[in-house]
Amino acid sequence: MARILLILLLLFIGYRIFKRFSSPGKQVPFGWGDRREGTGDAELVQDPQCGTYFLPGSGVSARIDGRKLTFCSEQCRDDYLKNRSPSKGP
Numbered sequence: 001m002a003r004i005l006l007i008l009l010l011l012f013i014g015y016r017i018f019k020r021f022s023s024p025g026k027q028v029p030f031g032w033g034d035r036r037e038g039t040g041d042a043e044l045v046q047d048p049q050c051g052t053y054f055l056p057g058s059g060v061s062a063r064i065d066g067r068k069l070t071f072c073s074e075q076c077r078d079d080y081l082k083n084r085s086p087s088k089g090p
């Protein structure tokens with residue numbers, strides 16, 4: 001009888017671990033998203049060009065129309081500037 005309880009307990013623990021891995025929510029499974037020291041701002045920013053989320057430290061920032069925008073790469077920054085189509089007039 002004790003063995004059955006032990007098996008049920010193991011199944012329960014396994015189920016909980018599986019559930020944690022299968023649900024990519026804000027819950028960090030174990031030490032996965034361990035914050036490194038030095039990178040105080042660990043919030044992700046979104047690339048306005050391609051929509052990719054990335055760390056601000058790894059992106060390329062540019063000041064456009066007085067606003068500071070951050071892109072994931074120089075390619076996206078250039079594309080954004082191209083697509084911006086400033087109204088200079090003919």
Ligand SMILES: [Zn+2]
Nearest residue numbers: 047050072076
């Ligand atoms: Zn991008």
